[in-house]
Amino acid sequence: xxxxxxxxxxxxxxxxxxxxxxxxxxxxxxxxxxxxxxxxxxxxxxxxxxxxxxxxxxxxxxxxxxxxxxxxxxxxxxxxxxxxxxxxxxxxxxxxxxxxxxxxxxxxxxxxxxxxxxxxxxxxxxxxxxxxxxxxxxxxxxxxxxxxxxxxxxxxxxxxxxxxxxxxxxxxxxxxxxxxxxxxxxxxxxxxxxxxxxxxxxxxxxxxxxxxxxxxxxxxxxxxxxxxxxxxxxxxxxxxxxxxxxxxxxxxxxxxxxxxxxxxxxxxxxxxxxxxxxxxxxxxxxxxxxxxxxxxxxxxxxxxxxxxxxxxxxxxxxxxxxxxxxxxxxxxxxxxxxxxxxxxxxxxxxxxxxxxxxxxxxxxxxxxxxxxxxxxxxxxxxxxxxxxxxxxxxxxxxxxxxxxxxxxxxxxxxxxxxxxxxxxxxxxxxxxxxxxxxxxxxxxxxxxxxxxxxxxxxxxxxxxxxxxxxxxxxxxxxxxxxxxxxxxxxxxxxxxxxxxxxxxxxxxxxxxxxxxxxxxxxxxxxxxxxxxxxxxxxxxxxxxxxxxxxxxxxxxxxxxxxxxxxxxxxxxxxxxxxxxxxxxxxxxxxxxxxxxxxxxxxxxxxxxxxxxxxxxxxxxxxxxxxxxxxxxxxxxxxxxxxxxxxxxxxxxxxxxxxxxxxxxxxxxxxxxxxxxxxxxxxxxxxxxxxxxxxxxxxxxxxxxxxxxxxxxxxx
Amino acid sequence: xxxxxxxxxxxxxxxxxxxxxxxxxxxxxxxxxxxxxxxxxxxxxxxxxxxxxxxxxxxxxxxxxxxxxxxxxxxxxxxxxxxxxxxxxxxxxxxxxxxxxxxxxxxxxxxxxxxxxxxxxxxxxxxxxxxxxxxxxxxxxxxxxxxxxxxxxxxxxx
Ligand code: FES
Ligand code: FES
Numbered sequence: 001x002x003x004x005x006x007x008x009x010x011x012x013x014x015x016x017x018x019x020x021x022x023x024x025x026x027x028x029x030x031x032x033x034x035x036x037x038x039x040x041x042x043x044x045x046x047x048x049x050x051x052x053x054x055x056x057x058x059x060x061x062x063x064x065x066x067x068x069x070x071x072x073x074x075x076x077x078x079x080x081x082x083x084x085x086x087x088x089x090x091x092x093x094x095x096x097x098x099x100x101x102x103x104x105x106x107x108x109x110x111x112x113x114x115x116x117x118x119x120x121x122x123x124x125x126x127x128x129x130x131x132x133x134x135x136x137x138x139x140x141x142x143x144x145x146x147x148x149x150x151x152x153x154x155x156x157x158x159x160x161x162x163x164x165x166x167x168x169x170x171x172x173x174x175x176x177x178x179x180x181x182x183x184x185x186x187x188x189x190x191x192x193x194x195x196x197x198x199x200x201x202x203x204x205x206x207x208x209x210x211x212x213x214x215x216x217x218x219x220x221x222x223x224x225x226x227x228x229x230x231x232x233x234x235x236x237x238x239x240x241x242x243x244x245x246x247x248x249x250x251x252x253x254x255x256x257x258x259x260x261x262x263x264x265x266x267x268x269x270x271x272x273x274x275x276x277x278x279x280x281x282x283x284x285x286x287x288x289x290x291x292x293x294x295x296x297x298x299x300x301x302x303x304x305x306x307x308x309x310x311x312x313x314x315x316x317x318x319x320x321x322x323x324x325x326x327x328x329x330x331x332x333x334x335x336x337x338x339x340x341x342x343x344x345x346x347x348x349x350x351x352x353x354x355x356x357x358x359x360x361x362x363x364x365x366x367x368x369x370x371x372x373x374x375x376x377x378x379x380x381x382x383x384x385x386x387x388x389x390x391x392x393x394x395x396x397x398x399x400x401x402x403x404x405x406x407x408x409x410x411x412x413x414x415x416x417x418x419x420x421x422x423x424x425x426x427x428x429x430x431x432x433x434x435x436x437x438x439x440x441x442x443x444x445x446x447x448x449x450x451x452x453x454x455x456x457x458x459x460x461x462x463x464x465x466x467x468x469x470x471x472x473x474x475x476x477x478x479x480x481x482x483x484x485x486x487x488x489x490x491x492x493x494x495x496x497x498x499x500x501x502x503x504x505x506x507x508x509x510x511x512x513x514x515x516x517x518x519x520x521x522x523x524x525x526x527x528x529x530x531x532x533x534x535x536x537x538x539x540x541x542x543x544x545x546x547x548x549x550x551x552x553x554x555x556x557x558x559x560x561x562x563x564x565x566x567x568x569x570x571x572x573x574x575x576x577x578x579x580x581x582x583x584x585x586x587x588x589x590x591x592x593x594x595x596x597x598x599x600x601x602x603x604x605x606x607x608x609x610x611x612x613x614x615x616x617x618x619x620x621x622x623x624x625x626x627x628x629x630x631x632x633x634x635x636x637x638x639x640x641x642x643x644x645x646x647x648x649x650x651x652x653x654x655x656x657x658x659x660x661x662x663x664x665x666x667x668x669x670x671x672x673x674x675x676x677x678x679x680x681x682x683x684x685x686x687x688x689x690x691x692x693x694x695x696x697x698x699x700x701x702x703x704x705x706x707x708x709x710x711x712x713x714x715x
Numbered sequence: 716x717x718x719x720x721x722x723x724x725x726x727x728x729x730x731x732x733x734x735x736x737x738x739x740x741x742x743x744x745x746x747x748x749x750x751x752x753x754x755x756x757x758x759x760x761x762x763x764x765x766x767x768x769x770x771x772x773x774x775x776x777x778x779x780x781x782x783x784x785x786x787x788x789x790x791x792x793x794x795x796x797x798x799x800x801x802x803x804x805x806x807x808x809x810x811x812x813x814x815x816x817x818x819x820x821x822x823x824x825x826x827x828x829x830x831x832x833x834x835x836x837x838x839x840x841x842x843x844x845x846x847x848x849x850x851x852x853x854x855x856x857x858x859x860x861x862x863x864x865x866x867x868x869x870x871x872x873x
Binding site for chain 1 (some may be wrong): 717737738739740744746748749750752753754755756760761771780790791792794795804805808813814815816817818819820823831837838842843845846847848849850851852854855856857858859864866
């Protein structure tokens with residue numbers, strides 16, 4: 001087995017191979033002040049829901065004030081392009097009164113960081129942030145106590161600026177964090193809740209800050225998983241089934257073996273060609289002669305929604321208020337509609353990629369993943385190794401959006417590395433990325449609702465199938481309402497012909513499309529301006545605030561829809577944040593092409609830590625939302641995924657992108673999620689704008705030109 | 716059949732002995748360890764692999780190593796002059812025109828190629844010239860702003 005010193009050197013910070021338990025690894029880190037903390041009870045709930053099998057109850061992150069006064073925060077969360085590292089560093093710098101530049105976030109390395117279930121659900125700032133602030137406050141208390149002792153004064157007399165503690169009465173009496181920490185080893189555990197009441201007192205937070213990693217990224221130096229290089233590494237190209245559910249009957253690798261320098265590995269269904277040259281590995285893999293028995297899955301794009309309706313699982317009633325039949329009696333107009341949403345891919349620009357190396361004792365895996373700790377557990381379980389013998393190190397991640405919560409490529413790389421003892425790179429092709437993506441599930445929403453003569457919604461009977469309940473809240477003030485959720489959302493074992501999973505704001509885009517379209521339909525029938533109709537039916541002040549803000553931004557001209565002008569409106573709520581959108585579109589009635597000209601968004605997310613980062617996320621959401629609203633859907637036939645590359649799967653391009661105007665309503669309240677909310681309204685706001693221009697109503701996403709033409713015929 | 720292929724790479728004369736049909740993308744990434752040039756689709760649809768060949772933006776996944784014989788290839792690693800970033804790189808950083816950054820090298824190389832062809836592009840020209848470079852994070856409008864700013868900067872610098 002190749003145990004070259006070279007390779008060990010590459011695995012920087014390689015920890016000793018004795019068993020390292022969670023708490024023990026901190027011993028290795030040396031002096032300073034440590035504060036351990038646990039991020040939020042809600043996080044715990046989520047984890048339990050996610051069925052994670054171990055969850056530390058003591059802490060899941062910690063801070064360290066180094067002996068040189070620098071500050072680090074160790075967390076299992078990762079940075080995937082959303083700038084979470086920037087926002088968290090800002091919070092830490094602020095609470096501890098140190099320069100932003102002296103704060104470092106150490107994220108995702110399973111050997112250095114405590115267990116964490118993963119990065120998704122806009123939880124990083126929302127749940128993690130306040131707990132981290134509480135820990136920073138604790139660290140500050142320790143530092144002030146030490147300073148009071150050293151300076152011979154009372155803590156109350158002390159203040160901090162840029163890492164220097166000084167006596168307010170006599171500013172020459174001062175001492176730095178570095179001097180205080182030097183030679184110390186203090187460990188504390190922070191109380192769970194944040195004590196922060198007033199966010200407006202902060203100096204760094206709340207002001208725009210550019211992302212910290214630009215320089216590395218514009219020079220090509222930033223290393224993603226596929227950029228890892230180890231001596232003797234081999235690229236793997238794997239045998240893939242023609243469709244989901246296909247069973248491997250036989251495989252003949254004789255021809256492939258003739259390729260010079262190739263190594264063929266077989267372990268059950270895992271059959272791989274390994275080569276130092278990726279093109280040669282591919283050439284060899286293409287010479288595999290395999291027989292598969294394909295599964296019969298009686299579903300395709302043609303019968304998808306009938307198929308899903310026929311197999312609807314049992315419903316769970318989430319909300320049942322008032323009396324639906326009474327509401328229906330009182331209604332003067334009743335509306336019954338069914339909304340559809342097809343399968344959508346994550347398609348991050350970086351396909352799933354991982355490099356793994358097994359040195360005979362310990363496995364190291366560099367993987368682009370949103371879930372380094374679950375990846376560690378899975379690899380350990382599948383390979384029959386101790387978890388502490390598996391280290392997952394996430395390099396830069398080239399986009400996740402929920403899709404990289406799944407880490408099949410890391411498992412493949414680890415298996416092959418264990419079998420061969422060589423460093424193995426598994427870098428999925430675009431076709432493999434489409435094939436193995438956990439698509440946003442196709443889903444159905446049925447709404448039966450009604451209004452009275454005054455334009456008040458008096459009943460709302462909501463049924464959502466396969467999307468889950470996120471974003472299914474009624475939002476509006478309705479006396480008689482019921483909400484039934486069929487299936488868990490994300491996944492529906494045995495129903496979808498391939499894997500489905502969490503997709504940016506899971507379920508919410510589907511639910512918001514249905515609700516906001518239905519509301520628009522009712523407003524049009526009532527002959528009331530759609531903004532006014534919504535305000536009339538809203539009681540939730542946060543929703544009212546964002547809606548009024550966006551109407552003002554867009555200089556909304558009240559009128560009855562369809563007005564011919566092409567303006568639509570929609571509101572939504574996700575991850576504790578409220579959003580309201582207005583869009584202006586131009587529909588080409590000949591071709592059915594929809595051009596979105598401008599989008600206005602108002603967002604209220606509690607206290608916004610980094611307005612720059614949050615604005616960029618809103619822009620990204622508008623952008624990505626255009627795709628699922630107008631063009632993106634997976635073509636499939638049973639378990640065969642016919643969509644293979646960007647020639648047929650159309651994601652947003654430069655010419656599609658509308659002008660954007662965004663506004664953040666600052667509120668002095670704990671920070672809420674920002675990576676997902678602004679995407680949820682995109683379907684409805686575009687659909688409503690199409691209706692406003694043309695009178696054509698679309699109830700199914702993606703609203704492709706063909707479907708627009710069809711809807712125009714029904715006008 | 717292996718052949719000796721000589722070309723200029725980021726300002727240096729280089730020579731390789733390889734099958735001429737090998738893709739430039741993989742030769743750059745494996746043989747030269749220039750990993751800034753990214754794989755995104757492998758079939759010419761996304762632009763993540765864009766490099767300059769004789770100053771023209773070209774997709775390295777759709778170019779063979781044989782085709783670059785005698786030519787001048789520049790990758791993202793060869794764009795800055797020492798510590799000094801190329802104006803397009805600088806503009807991307809100044810405009811926060813990236814998120815995950817995976818599309819960024821290809822975007823920058825494509826933009827540089829565009830400005831080589833059209834030093835004074837209109838917004839429309841830029842949109843058209845960048846149209847086939849894909850970004851899933853949605854940095855598009857900031858990328859357009861960055862390229863406009865870089866074009867101005869390069870004009871004024873001359
Ligand atoms: S990798 Fe070359 S165009 Fe996509
Ligand atoms: S910044 Fe992530 S793909 Fe463009």
